[in-house]
Amino acid sequence: MLQNFAAKFRHKKEEAGGVRNLILHTSFALMLTSGTSYMLGLIRDKIFANKFGAGGELDIYNASFTIPDLFLSVFATAALSAAFVPIFVKIREKSDKIAMEYASKVLSFILTGLLCAITLYAIFVPFFVDSLVPGFSAEQKSSYILLVRLMLLSPLFFTVSNTLGGILISTKDFLWYGISPVLYNLGIILGATVFYEIFGLPGLVLGTITGGVFHMSARLITSFKRGFRFKINFKIDQNIKDTIKLMLPAIIPLALWQVLLNWFVRLSSELPEGSVTVYNFSRNFQSALVSLVGISIALAAFSELSKLSAEGKIEEFKKVVRKKTVFVFGFTTLAALCLALASKLTISILLGGGEFGEESVKLTSLMLAVYCISIPFESLMYLFAKAHYALKNTLRPSLIYAFSILVIIATSAILKNHIGIFSIPVSFAIGMCLQVVGLHLSLKFLMSKLIIPGQIREWRVSPSVHK
Numbered sequence: 001m002l003q004n005f006a007a008k009f010r011h012k013k014e015e016a017g018g019v020r021n022l023i024l025h026t027s028f029a030l031m032l033t034s035g036t037s038y039m040l041g042l043i044r045d046k047i048f049a050n051k052f053g054a055g056g057e058l059d060i061y062n063a064s065f066t067i068p069d070l071f072l073s074v075f076a077t078a079a080l081s082a083a084f085v086p087i088f089v090k091i092r093e094k095s096d097k098i099a100m101e102y103a104s105k106v107l108s109f110i111l112t113g114l115l116c117a118i119t120l121y122a123i124f125v126p127f128f129v130d131s132l133v134p135g136f137s138a139e140q141k142s143s144y145i146l147l148v149r150l151m152l153l154s155p156l157f158f159t160v161s162n163t164l165g166g167i168l169i170s171t172k173d174f175l176w177y178g179i180s181p182v183l184y185n186l187g188i189i190l191g192a193t194v195f196y197e198i199f200g201l202p203g204l205v206l207g208t209i210t211g212g213v214f215h216m217s218a219r220l221i222t223s224f225k226r227g228f229r230f231k232i233n234f235k236i237d238q239n240i241k242d243t244i245k246l247m248l249p250a251i252i253p254l255a256l257w258q259v260l261l262n263w264f265v266r267l268s269s270e271l272p273e274g275s276v277t278v279y280n281f282s283r284n285f286q287s288a289l290v291s292l293v294g295i296s297i298a299l300a301a302f303s304e305l306s307k308l309s310a311e312g313k314i315e316e317f318k319k320v321v322r323k324k325t326v327f328v329f330g331f332t333t334l335a336a337l338c339l340a341l342a343s344k345l346t347i348s349i350l351l352g353g354g355e356f357g358e359e360s361v362k363l364t365s366l367m368l369a370v371y372c373i374s375i376p377f378e379s380l381m382y383l384f385a386k387a388h389y390a391l392k393n394t395l396r397p398s399l400i401y402a403f404s405i406l407v408i409i410a411t412s413a414i415l416k417n418h419i420g421i422f423s424i425p426v427s428f429a430i431g432m433c434l435q436v437v438g439l440h441l442s443l444k445f446l447m448s449k450l451i452i453p454g455q456i457r458e459w460r461v462s463p464s465v466h467k
Contacts, residue, residue, distance in 0.1 A: 030296035033178025038288040040185035042350050045284055047192045053355025054274030054281075054364075060140055061204050062280040063133055063265045064147035067121065070258035072155040075114040076162055077254050083246035084166040086306045086392055087239055092170060093310070096227055100167075105233045105240055107163045112234075114159055118152040125149065132262060135269035143201060150205040157212035164219035167228060169303050176222040178296075180215040187211020249394040253401030260405050264424050267416060274360065275421050281351060282367035282425070286375060289335050294379025297324055298386045305390035318447050321387050328379050336375035343369040363421075371425040377432035384439035388446070396442045404435035 052058040084106060092099035125148055129141045136144060161180060168177040191207010199206060268275040301324050308317040339346065347365040352358075388397040408431035415423035 029174035030178045030300055031292060033175065033182055034292045034296050037178075037181040037185055038292060040182060040189065041284060041288065044185055044189050044192065045281055046350055047189060049281065049351040049356035049360075050354030051192065051196075052277075053357070054277045054360040055355065056137075056140055056273055057201055058280075059269070059274065059276035060136070060143050060147060061201065062276050063136075063144060063269065064151045064205065066258065066262045066265050067125070067132070067148055068118075068151045068155050069261065070255065071114060071117055071121070071152070072158055072162075073254040073258050074251055075117065076110050076155070076159040083243040083250070083389075083394070084163070085170055085302060086309070086390060087242055087246075088166060088170050089303065089306045090310050091239060099170075100226075100228050101231075101233065102239050103163060103167055103228060104231050105235065105237075106243060107160065107230060108232050108234055109240070110159055110163070111156065114155055118155060122149045122152050132266060133269045134266065135271070146202065147205050150202060151208065154209050154212045157209070157216045161212070161216035161219050164216070164223040164228065167223050167226060168219060169299060171226055172303055173222050173226070174300060176218060177299075180218045183214035183218055184211035187214050246389075246392060246394050249398040250389075253398045253405065256402050256405040260408060263409050263412070267412060267424065268421065271421055278360065278364050278367055279421060279424055281347075281364050282371050285339070285346070285368050286371040286425075289332060289339065289375050290378050290382075293332050293335070294328055294382045297328055298382035301383065302386040302390060305387055309390045309392070314447070317390075321383075321443070321447070324383055325380065328383055329376050332376040332379045336372040339375075340369045340372035343372070367421065367425060370422055371428070374425065374429040374432045377429065377436045380436045381432060381439060384436065384443055387443055388439070391446055393446060396446070397439060400435055400438040400442060403438070404431040407431045407434060 048058055084103075088099055088102060091102055125145055129136075129145055133141060133144055165177050165180070168174070187210040188204075188207050190210060191204045195203030195206045195210075197203070264279060265276055268279045301320060305317060305320060308314075308320065344361070344365040347368060348361050351364065352361045385397045385401070388394065408427045411427035411430055412423045415426060419426065
């Protein structure tokens with residue numbers, strides 16, 4: 001086994017052009033840092049579980065993430081995931097300086113809009129609390145409002161960090177891109193072990209914000225070395241117009257994703273105390289495999305696919321998609337099966353103890369086992385979505401994504417009274433499966449149209465392009 005691993009490592013090293021490039025500039029770096037991040041995530045969750053158990057305080061803390069994440073998705077993630085990298089790569093082929101100026105412009109617009117939105121929401125959040133967490137007590141709702149107002153600072157740091165992350169993906173500085181989540185988890189652990197003892201529950205949020213600063217700093221240093229200098233710039237040119245065209249369709253599914261997470265929190269808040277925490281813990285374990293393999297490979301492939309798309313190398317584009325699809329689906333299916341079979345042992349070892357008793361272990365492990373069904377589908381979803389974005393098509397994946405989210409919400413609402421908290425992972429698996437089928441058929445259609453040698457069609461967001 002060791003000889004086989006050594007042989008594979010040598011092969012990967014030769015493909016990358018040396019150990020340094022393998023560690024810094026390939027998907028191996030993303031998998032390595034993702035693995036490290038999730039190891040720290042396990043430590044974080046162990047601390048939370050043993051210290052707080054599946055109880056009210058942790059329910060409030062977990063619920064406070066959803067609205068800030070909604071703002072981050074709407075104002076930042078839509079532009080950065082769908083539009084920024086392909087446009088940045090295209091500009092950078094001509095001029096590094098203009099590409100960095102483009103990054104500054106994007107950041108200027110996003111930060112301004114985000115700052116206005118979070119300020120208004122911080123003022124008016126008490127008017128929405130009853131609809132967001134209807135199952136919380138009056139005291140819990142009061143704490144929830146305070147934590148949300150503090151947590152609204154975090155999207156500002158993550159907006160900067162994710163913009164810089166787009167630069168690092170384009171330059172294939174994957175190690176420095178991937179190290180940010182590691183530092184983020186360190187900040188949260190600091191909050192749970194130190195700040196909580198000083199400030200109480202708000203200390204957990206302070207740790208999260210500290211982690212956000214760490215997350216941003218790692219990428220800022222490397223981006224600075226690559227030539228990035230932030231200057232406020234609101235000049236609208238063709239690149240900004242193209243960014244807006246590509247990001248608008250992407251806002252819909254990302255906003256709906258956060259609506260879905262808010263829905264899951266709302267649904268959980270109406271179930272027995274601790275349900276929000278059980279949902280969050282099981283989702284963390286499920287998403288570990290998705291991030292370690294699915295998202296890591298999708299991010300690494302995105303830069304390559306964007307480049308092949310820009311150069312019109314369609315056959316190579318198709319080969320990369322097929323190769324990554326087989327690997328992602330095969331690996332995540334096997335890993336999901338192993339995790340499902342070992343869910344009870346995993347949760348018992350990694351979370352059990354302290355305030356997290358046997359009943360909490362049993363419920364969380366069952367929740368995780370059901371959640372494992374969705375792992376291969378969610379992993380493929382990221383790859384297929386990035387392939388669409390590389391072809392500069394955001395409308396199709398956005399519509400498919402939106403449909404699947406609506407299916408999940410409707411299904412979980414129907415199943416809630418029959419299977420309780422398990423309605424969340426069951427409905428999620430159904431929605432992810434439908435989404436992958438839709439994205440696969442859409443991508444297959446798009447690639448079949450890109451057959452002109454040495455040329456690639458640029459798919460716009462207008463519906464008339466598909467006629």
